[in-house]
Amino acid sequence: MKRTLLAAAALAAAVPADAFWLGEFYCYLEERREEQNAWPAQFVEQDRNATATPFDIMIRNGWRRQNLLGSHHFNADCTELTQAGKLRVQWILTQAPPEHRQVFVERSLDADITQNRIATINDFSTQVVNDGMTPQVTETNLVSDGRPAVTVDFVNTQFRENMPTPTLPAPTTGGVSE
Structure with missing residues (x-):
């Protein structure tokens, strides 16, 4: 009898057994399966x-x-924009999309x-922009590929002046074989 009471007391004091351990394990496996099936979706935005x-x-x-202004957009002492430089700055400040209205200046060897x-550029831009906003002017290491219009005109003029006149080749006297 003592044994029975002791066994009953031990069973009553013990933590109740978890009959659903297999269910918890199944839930764990199901969560891992869902993660694996949705795996690329987590990284789509980063990709x-x-x-x-x-x-x-x-x-x-x-x-x-x-929006780059090179050395050919300024006069020799860099105190004034050339006509091409003025037109470029005016286009940047009035026609370019507002988020891209920034002027870049080719950096010279002399600071x-x-x-x-x-x-x-800042002096000229105050004439162009009427809203009081000063445009952002930034120096850059990017080199302008352009050259002065006088040089381009000279090259084109020389090409036209030195172009040979078009002529047809002289006819050959050789007969045609039949």
Whole structure:
């Protein structure tokens, strides 16, 4: 009798057995299966961003190249914009999309020349922009591929003047074999 009471007391004091351990294990397996089936969805946004980033960089570099003013846009002492420079700055500040209205200046070997160019653009931009907003003018290491219009005109004029007159080749006297 003592044994029976002791066994009953031990069973009553013990933590009740978990009859659903298999169910919990099944839930764990089901969660892992759902994660595996949805695996790529977790990284789709990061992949899209990584794919779009190079295109964003190319677009920014394209606008930087488009809005670049080189040495040929300024007079010899960099105190005044040439006509081409004025037209370029005016286009940038009035026609370019608002988020891309930033002027880039080709950096010179002399820092004073670069600062004179930036000051010249700032002075001219106050005439163009009427809303009181000063455009952002930034120096860059990018080199302008352009050249003065006088040089281009000279090359084209020389090409036209030295072009040979078009002539047909002289007929040959050789007979045609039959």
